[in-house]
Amino acid sequence: MSSPATNQISVKLVLLGEAAVGKSSLVLRFVSNDFEENKEPTIGAAFLTQRCTIGDKYIKFEIWDTAGQERFANLTPLYYRNAQAALVVYDITKPASFIKARHWVKELHEQASKNIIIALVGNKYDLTLDSETGEEIEGSRKVSLEEGQNLAEEENLLFFESSAKTGYNVNEMFTTIGEKIPEAIAKKDNTRDQSGGNRIDLNAPAENDIHDSSCSC
Amino acid sequence: MDFIKDIANKAQRILDNTNSPKKLTKDELLRREFRLPDTESIVDESLVELTISTSYLRARIDRLRKTGIFVEGPATFNGKLTLLDNFVVFKDSYNSMACSFVIELPMVQRIQRIRRAYDFAISLLTTNGLEVTIKFIGIKSQCELFGQRLIKLLKQRLPEVDAMTNFRMGLYSEYLLSKNGCNTLLVKGPPTGGLGWVFKFPGNALKLNDRLKMKKWFDYFRENGRNFAMVHSVPFYKLVSYGLPNKLRGELWETCCGSIYLRYMHEDEYLRILVDHDGEKSFAIEEIEKDLNRSLPEYPAYQNPEGINRLRRVLTAYSWKNPEVGYCQAMNIVTAALLIYMSEEQVFWCLSVLVDKIIPGYYSKTMYGVLLDQKVFEALVLKTLPVISEHFAKHDIQLSIVSLPWFLSFFLSTMPLIHAFRVVDMMLLHGPKVLFQVAMAVIRVNGDELLKCEDDGECISIFKEYFSSLDETEESLFHRDRMRTKFDNLWEVAFREFSIIDDKIILQLRKKFENEVFQGIETFVKRAELRNLPKTHNLNTEQLSNIYDRYYNVLMGGQESPPDRSACNMDFVSFENFMSQLVSWIDAADRTAKQTEFLKRLYRQWSSADGEMSLESLVIGLDKIIDRDIMNSLSNFISLYDDEGTGRIGKETVIQLAEDLILITTPWREGRIFDDITNQNIEAEIAKKIIQRREVLKEQGVDITDDDIKLPDEVRFNEEKWQGRQAERYLTSSSNFLKMIFQYAQPAEDPDKPLISLSDDEDDEKKDKQENSIKHNAALDPSRPVYITPSTFRMVILADETYESFFRTEFWKSFRVNEKISEKLGVVDNLRGMFTHFLADGRRVAVQVRKRMDEATKNAKPISDTGSTENRPRAASSNTSIGSKSTRSRASSSLNDDDDDDDDDFGNFVGADYDELNDIPTGGNELSVLHDAKEMEKESELVRGFESAKLE
Numbered sequence A: 001m002s003s004p005a006t007n008q009i010s011v012k013l014v015l016l017g018e019a020a021v022g023k024s025s026l027v028l029r030f031v032s033n034d035f036e037e038n039k040e041p042t043i044g045a046a047f048l049t050q051r052c053t054i055g056d057k058y059i060k061f062e063i064w065d066t067a068g069q070e071r072f073a074n075l076t077p078l079y080y081r082n083a084q085a086a087l088v089v090y091d092i093t094k095p096a097s098f099i100k101a102r103h104w105v106k107e108l109h110e111q112a113s114k115n116i117i118i119a120l121v122g123n124k125y126d127l128t129l130d131s132e133t134g135e136e137i138e139g140s141r142k143v144s145l146e147e148g149q150n151l152a153e154e155e156n157l158l159f160f161e162s163s164a165k166t167g168y169n170v171n172e173m174f175t176t177i178g179e180k181i182p183e184a185i186a187k188k189d190n191t192r193d194q195s196g197g198n199r200i201d202l203n204a205p206a207e208n209d210i211h212d213s214s215c216s217c
Numbered sequence B: 001m002d003f004i005k006d007i008a009n010k011a012q013r014i015l016d017n018t019n020s021p022k023k024l025t026k027d028e029l030l031r032r033e034f035r036l037p038d039t040e041s042i043v044d045e046s047l048v049e050l051t052i053s054t055s056y057l058r059a060r061i062d063r064l065r066k067t068g069i070f071v072e073g074p075a076t077f078n079g080k081l082t083l084l085d086n087f088v089v090f091k092d093s094y095n096s097m098a099c100s101f102v103i104e105l106p107m108v109q110r111i112q113r114i115r116r117a118y119d120f121a122i123s124l125l126t127t128n129g130l131e132v133t134i135k136f137i138g139i140k141s142q143c144e145l146f147g148q149r150l151i152k153l154l155k156q157r158l159p160e161v162d163a164m165t166n167f168r169m170g171l172y173s174e175y176l177l178s179k180n181g182c183n184t185l186l187v188k189g190p191p192t193g194g195l196g197w198v199f200k201f202p203g204n205a206l207k208l209n210d211r212l213k214m215k216k217w218f219d220y221f222r223e224n225g226r227n228f229a230m231v232h233s234v235p236f237y238k239l240v241s242y243g244l245p246n247k248l249r250g251e252l253w254e255t256c257c258g259s260i261y262l263r264y265m266h267e268d269e270y271l272r273i274l275v276d277h278d279g280e281k282s283f284a285i286e287e288i289e290k291d292l293n294r295s296l297p298e299y300p301a302y303q304n305p306e307g308i309n310r311l312r313r314v315l316t317a318y319s320w321k322n323p324e325v326g327y328c329q330a331m332n333i334v335t336a337a338l339l340i341y342m343s344e345e346q347v348f349w350c351l352s353v354l355v356d357k358i359i360p361g362y363y364s365k366t367m368y369g370v371l372l373d374q375k376v377f378e379a380l381v382l383k384t385l386p387v388i389s390e391h392f393a394k395h396d397i398q399l400s401i402v403s404l405p406w407f408l409s410f411f412l413s414t415m416p417l418i419h420a421f422r423v424v425d426m427m428l429l430h431g432p433k434v435l436f437q438v439a440m441a442v443i444r445v446n447g448d449e450l451l452k453c454e455d456d457g458e459c460i461s462i463f464k465e466y467f468s469s470l471d472e473t474e475e476s477l478f479h480r481d482r483m484r485t486k487f488d489n490l491w492e493v494a495f496r497e498f499s500i501i502d503d504k505i506i507l508q509l510r511k512k513f514e515n516e517v518f519q520g521i522e523t524f525v526k527r528a529e530l531r532n533l534p535k536t537h538n539l540n541t542e543q544l545s546n547i548y549d550r551y552y553n554v555l556m557g558g559q560e561s562p563p564d565r566s567a568c569n570m571d572f573v574s575f576e577n578f579m580s581q582l583v584s585w586i587d588a589a590d591r592t593a594k595q596t597e598f599l600k601r602l603y604r605q606w607s608s609a610d611g612e613m614s615l616e617s618l619v620i621g622l623d624k625i626i627d628r629d630i631m632n633s634l635s636n637f638i639s640l641y642d643d644e645g646t647g648r649i650g651k652e653t654v655i656q657l658a659e660d661l662i663l664i665t666t667p668w669r670e671g672r673i674f675d676d677i678t679n680q681n682i683e684a685e686i687a688k689k690i691i692q693r694r695e696v697l698k699e700q701g702v703d704i705t706d707d708d709i710k711l712p713d714e715v716r717f718n719e720e721k722w723q724g725r726q727a728e729r730y731l732t733s734s735s736n737f738l739k740m741i742f743q744y745a746q747p748a749e750d751p752d753k754p755l756i757s758l759s760d761d762e763d764d765e766k767k768d769k770q771e772n773s774i775k776h777n778a779a780l781d782p783s784r785p786v787y788i789t790p791s792t793f794r795m796v797i798l799a800d801e802t803y804e805s806f807f808r809t810e811f812w813k814s815f816r817v818n819e820k821i822s823e824k825l826g827v828v829d830n831l832r833g834m835f836t837h838f839l840a841d842g843r844r845v846a847v848q849v850r851k852r853m854d855e856a857t858k859n860a861k862p863i864s865d866t867g868s869t870e871n872r873p874r875a876a877s878s879n880t881s882i883g884s885k886s887t888r889s890r891a892s893s894s895l896n897d898d899d900d901d902d903d904d905d906f907g908n909f910v911g912a913d914y915d916e917l918n919d920i921p922t923g924g925n926e927l928s929v930l931h932d933a934k935e936m937e938k939e940s941e942l943v944r945g946f947e948s949a950k951l952e
């Protein structure tokens, strides 16, 4: 159960967003490169891990996937406690989910750790495209690209539109976060292990330990 | 805002619990014990000795005896028999598991008195063959009374017998017995039940020993009755623990949790709710729709419209039945699971009992129930598995975030379904303690692994791995030589080792953590709601927080019963209440028509377009009205009167405005609070006195430099006089206002409206004054309609010294937005209050006095007459008000006793050593001679006490 790698950075990442926007599906895509048409709602929260190499960093994502329904909101502080990164997800075909996303960003800025890296993610991009022609279906999109970008700019967030169904931009968002994770934070996280064996060595050969990961990022 | 309601209910519950340790009533306890509907109450009770038998039991005994085996006859039990409106119930006093029963009255087929010499005894025969012989213990006449009451109720229920028989035809147990020729009731076909009948039941029936279990229940039913008349004895509990057979599961679930009684009593409610709300939309329904395709998607029925539709109907009906809960994720999974074994209607009632009784608060809008139980769970782990608990603490692992899903969906989303169903079996019978027992066992059997893990993540992985391997065999934990599945081991640990966890412990711990959990939720909800308020210009975060607290305090405090659906907006009564707490010029006790008039105006102007006063609209309104910039303040104030938004305010409204000004200045007009002008005047007087003292000292040849200033330790003055002056100023201002405003009014083009008379409860003097001014004002001639503009209003106010000062300082200050709800409410700013306030601020006053004194000394010119303030700079506003009990009667040490009232309306100020004139400070910081504020307060307290004693 304990982490096998010695040169890895652990990144605690939390997903937030309204119910059914596709948080769990994004995680499933990232972790297992899979998609389920009818994913059960997350009860409380789910925990998954994924290891991957990004540039010269070897990163272990510890992902907390939270439940989206409003009433679960007051459980979420338990999960974003100590998180270094957050994905705030909305569904680009559901305007209400964008409003929720705004609230989550505020909540994180107020309550989460100071240096948390937040990415705003507009999911279900595939629903706005005609599967035959690949062209945008008129009126299918309810939150414009600009709205998302503006919010991200205002609040200093990373921004992606994605599709868990097609995989569009899924690995990219995790990679970008991985790249952004400053060494300092990662180091701090690893000071938990006083043995000294858990130092980060960015020069360590990446292929050392990728037995359980097919992450292509 | 449903959160708030939830919290309100909860708060009420906490209050109920803590303030008056409200014990459950006898009725409630009994209903809980026997899972009876809330409508039942006790009719009579008696201690009895009874035996229960059936023809099958007797036959079996006979059979066994014939083969030479000695078997005892039916056992005798001692316990309490209770008669309720629709039930007769019994439980053995010595061992409740040994024998208990619930018989619904229409099931009683025959009642007979057994003739005996000394005691009263009866025998009951139920429709399903139970023969109960009851010997009453106690005073015979009372026992007979019990019998009479029972007979009376039985007669009343007679018409229901057919309905009950019909109902029973739909139960699988009856079909099972009928099919095997052991039922007087002839049931032709198997009842339609859950989805499992069509889409197959989960798991391998063979492996689950389904046939054997069925046979066991068949035997049990024959000898112990079933559904509406059933005895629970040791084998019953064992059979439930083994896991219920597929086809009987639904019926046994509803029998165990008592939902069968509700379903029988409210036979068409489920369908009626669906019909009544057909086509209606709601937020809950939206949420339900999102999850319909996401509930046990691997079970075939939920890939099919049939299953989905049943799920939709049950969840929707429940959301209408219990709108406080509505729909919570996890309910979809629970409902989907129940629907496999139960019909829609069965699930509907079972869900009701589950959510309302067994796990209250789990699915509520704040989910406080499940959060609370996580605390309880953590406490139990600490108590019984301290090593693991310490390990978690050391590595900052929060068990509650791991265990929350277990509790929320009774392991249905955690364990493979067939195992989770066994948890549900036990839970519906034994209540919530089962969840704790199983959860504890999970921790216990994974103990070794858990002690190795170092963070939440690893911990979760261990459980994930464990739950997916429950079918694997391992060595039995209790019999080392045997092999059994991990699940069987878990089961044994849960109900053997952790049988110590009972309802009592759980209730105790819940009580212990209730406040903590509740507060955590409240903080979160508050934060979220405050964050979503619009930006305010004048109210800061802390003040918003105070307003928030007061807002909900008023909403909760006003209502004993849970507020209804839309109650998170403030109605007018609550608003009035709120304002009376917030400002000094609204008197909660004395709600005059005028006051109401003004508040109604505020309410109207502040509430949103649909006439609702939400926290948001209240905050926006308050934020405007307390603007500290006098121009903004006046503009905002006058806009309250611009009803049509035309910028023209008609005559009637102007008169109303003038009256409202009188209302909001009440505390100052009555002299309850000194305004800025009065304060400045008093300060000037203090300065004057000090200078006079210095003159006297100088004349006496004492050498004092300008630095040697002795400030008074205590200030005494003629309070009434100052009050009178202030009152007069306000009266003059109010009558001037009317005169002036109409002088500058513009003639209106529109036809005149009749002039309304001033309200009657104005005191005579003022009324006269105003009426005079009205008469003398040509503009008030009803034949000349006029209007004023906001700028006229501003001009008139600014021209009046008192009103100007009022709007500059007193008005916004009168909104006590800085006051926390925890501080004592409703303390009127009376003089006593202000006196303390002054002393606490003594230093600041001292500085001001000193400044004035310096000024006066420099100019070598005495300070002008106190009656007038014209030549005093008005800009310097003081934050301090001072006052004191009148001390005219106190003659002791004051030098100025003989002062003439007329030139000394200020009275005396007395230093601790004022008489001893030679006691002159020798330089240094002049302020250091002021006593410490606290000490002074104490002193003044003494003086006050002394005075009041004297007055009496």
Ligand SMILES: Nc1nc2c(ncn2[C@@H]2O[C@H](COP(=O)(O)OP(=O)(O)OP(=O)(O)O)[C@@H](O)[C@H]2O)c(=O)[nH]1
Binding pocket: A017, A018, A019, A020, A021, A022, A023, A024, A025, A026, A036, A037, A038, A039, A040, A041, A042, A043, A066, A067, A068, A069, A123, A124, A125, A126, A127, A162, A163, A164, A165, A166, B294, B329
């Ligand atoms: N077309 C499309 N559907 C998606 C996408 N992502 C998720 N879904 C679907 O949307 C539904 C909800 O997805 P989930 O991943 O369970 O959503 P969630 O945000 O985890 O929901 P909660 O756990 O309830 O908070 C599922 O039926 C998914 O199949 C996407 O990118 N495109």
Ligand SMILES: [Mg+2]
Binding pocket: A023, A024, A025, A040, A041, A042, A065, A066, A067, A068
């Ligand atoms: Mg999810």
